[in-house]
Amino acid sequence: MxxxxxxxxxxxxxxxxxxxxxxxxxxxxxxxxxxxxxxxxxxxxxxxxxxxxxxxxxxxxxxxxxxxxxxxxxxxxxxxxxxxxxxxxxxxxxxxxxxxxxxxxxxxxxxxxxxxxxxxxxxxxxxxxxxxxxxxxxxxxxxxxxxxxxxxxxxxxxxxxxxxxxxxxxxxxxxxxxxxxxxxxxxxxxxxxxxxxxxxxxxxxxxxxxxxxxxxxxxxxxxxxxxxxxxxxxxxxxxxxTGALRWVSSRHAVNEEGSLEDVLREVRTIENPEAVLLRLSLSGLLFTSDRPRLSSLREIVGTRFLFGAVEDEGLIPAPDDDAWIETLPGGPLREAAVRMREQAVSGSDEQARTVAARALIELFDLKEQSGT
Ligand SMILES: [Mn+2]
Incomplete structure (x- = not known):
């Protein structure tokens, strides 16, 4: 029985x-x-x-x-x-x-x-x-x-x-x-x-x-x-x-120009985003040409999914890709950017490097928004 x-x-x-x-x-x-x-x-x-x-x-x-x-x-x-x-x-x-x-x-x-x-x-x-x-x-x-x-x-x-x-x-x-x-x-x-x-x-x-x-x-x-x-x-x-919601943790190490395109493609193909909680972690190098892709990623992850978070603290500006700093008006702003650049790449500890990298990314975004 x-x-x-x-x-x-x-x-x-x-x-x-x-x-x-x-x-x-x-x-x-x-x-x-x-x-x-x-x-x-x-x-x-x-x-x-x-x-x-x-x-x-x-x-x-x-x-x-x-x-x-x-x-x-x-x-x-x-x-x-x-x-x-x-x-x-x-x-x-x-x-x-x-x-x-x-x-x-x-x-x-x-x-x-x-x-x-x-x-x-x-x-x-x-x-x-x-x-x-x-x-x-x-x-x-x-x-x-x-x-x-x-x-x-x-x-x-x-x-x-x-x-x-x-x-x-x-x-x-x-x-x-x-x-x-x-x-x-x-x-x-x-x-x-x-x-x-x-x-x-x-x-x-x-x-x-x-x-x-x-x-x-x-x-x-x-x-x-x-x-x-x-x-x-x-x-x-x-x-x-029996579960209805999917919790997706996705980690990407990006080290080449354009590789955020692959991340974008992956995120776009996730089915039923309204039932998905997505945590996207990015690390590696952020190239100037990839900034618009990062913005798109943030926009898609933040609006299309039930919940979405982009953790990009692990991204640092690509070392050979600082031409934009030279386009800043000469003076204290450009000098500060150069110092942040140095800190981001060769700061004394990880926290100092991360803080400098964040500041540099924010400065870049500000520059883009102001059109200077
Ligand atoms: Mn228990």
Whole structure:
């Protein structure tokens, strides 16, 4: 008798999305719209239930209206939903889990204690978090070896081997086998990460967040549809994209005249820019003839995308390309430009070089605008 479910985590509802200006509201709303997409997927796939393994909310202080909104959304869903509190929304006095919406919805179970939940064809082993930090393995209490039904764990923490120094809620890499689980659904890491056993079967995985939450996430914006054919059988896992927004970090080192043209071309071909957050980092040499292209880039990135930022602090004026300085009127202005030029190329430290390069670029722009 198989069990089929959706594993998701880290919705981080109420996330501030700071530093994104006008795009922040859209980014926050997208996290709620993607929930609707997950519920439709659950219906299409005919799953038995939904597992949410922690950090459904950004923190315990989020707007109570948001809790009501998400609770109602899940409460209207036709299938059971099992939720564990994570380290962002731990089960503490005054937490989001005290809101009446959770008791109103008969299909939602907030796991408030580390006790098995026995269902028709499986047993769930939830590991709710009750504080923000801990050095304890949250799955340590589980012993499912004697269970005859399919055994599924729900946990939130850092699987051993992640590039994080702090031993915060550490989860052993072989926790599923060690505890006798057929599958251990883990939250906390925002990218999808499967942990294959030596035989290739995956019994422990991060689903990752359902909607990308920041730049640099490697494989986020998905849920996992998991089917376990029977007790001891290898889970069949499908990673399904659910995110609507794309966060693109693009780095370019430009060192030849005209190479900004390639960057422009790439930026112009990004599809659905209104659903893309773009961070474009430029480094290398800025040639006078490329200045209009840089202006075009700034204009396109700044207006066409949901959010766009051009980080061009790494650009310095090309050394052999300072003819424009000679066209400045003689006197203090030209002398200052010459000194900045020297600083930009051979300043004593990186900061001094960067500051001088910025000043020089701004001076050039001023010159262009004034037509001198
Ligand atoms: Mn977390």
């Amino acid at each position: 198989s069990v089929r479910f959706i594993h998701t985590a880290d919705w981080q509802i109420g996330m501030k999305a700071a530093g994104l200006g006008n795009a922040a509201a859209t980014v926050r709303e997208a996290r709620i719209h993607s929930i609707e997409r997950i519920l439709r997927l659950a219906d299409d796939q005919g799953v038995d239930f939904l597992l949410i393994t922690g950090d459904l909310f950004e923190d315990n202080a989020v707007d109570r209206l948001l809790i009501r909104k998400v609770g109602d959304l899940l409460g209207r869903f036709s299938r059971p939903v099992y939720i564990i509190p994570g380290n962002h929304d731990p089960l503490v006095p005054g937490s989001v889990w005290e809101h009446p919406v959770w008791a109103e919805a008969s299909n939602i179970t907030i796991a408030r204690s580390a006790d098995p939940i026995e269902l028709d064809r499986c047993v769930l082993y939830p590991c709710p978090l009750k504080e923000k930090y801990s050095t304890q393995d949250p799955t340590a209490w589980i012993d499912a070896h004697q269970t005859e039904k399919i055994a599924i764990g729900l946990a939130h923490g850092n699987v051993e081997g992640l590039p994080e120094a702090e031993p915060d809620y550490p989860i052993p890499r072989d926790a599923a086998r060690r505890r006798g689980l057929d599958f251990l659904a883990v939250g906390h890491w925002h990218s999808h990460v499967p942990y294959p056993d030596p035989d290739g079967s995956v019994r422990l995985a991060y689903s990752g967040t359902h909607e990308t939450s920041k730049f640099g996430e490697r494989d986020s914006g998905n849920v996992l549809v998991v089917e376990i054919p029977g007790r001891g059988a290898t889970p069949v896992i499908e990673c399904v994209p």
